[in-house]
Amino acid sequence: GAVVSQHPSWVICKSGTSVKIECRSLDFQATTMFWYRQFPKQSLMLMATSNEGSKATYEQGVEKDKFLINHASLTLSTLTVTSAHPEDSSFYICSAPQGNYGYTFGSGTRLTVV
């Protein structure tokens, strides 16, 4: 089946630095990638939708200048958390739609900002 590879699986960074998270579709072309954030014991919250070759669409309340999304190719979408702060610590997950067959999720990235 379709696989989305997400890296890194966990990262610890210092407050004020930037972190890049990558999601690659391994055996299919993902024209769209969704980025979610999940805080402990809470549900997935959609942050933004990235589309290959165009600007990402951000959900209300998500700072586009802080969470930079790039979808430069049909197999790679990246999320960069800029000037990270402790409140950005969360579980970040990407997913690619499979039509009416749901989503294929990446394995997630646990970000801890210290």
Next chain:
Amino acid sequence: QKEVEQNSGPLSVPEGAIASLNCTYSDRVSQSFFWYRQYSGKSPELIMSIYSNGDKEDGRFTAQLNKASQYVSLLIRDSQPSDSATYLCAVNKPGGFKTIFGAGTRLFVKA
């Protein structure tokens, strides 16, 4: 009103019992419905998808959809301790791939 609502639980059932998970959604024109399982610290994995009214069975899992009542459920027969996880109900927004997730129901299966 949340777009997708689930009882957060926890729901606790003994091993071998039937676990029943429920979900309601607010957008009447929704077409696609999904159940995902998420283990702690892991990303969700798709268990079932259902698109038309009625029941859909896959192994120990049965999804039930009632569009008139805007209600989706997941039954897990012969529950196993390995079924202990959070179950997310998800509904596709009409006209695109955007999916709204419920907050999830935590299930504990006691050995």
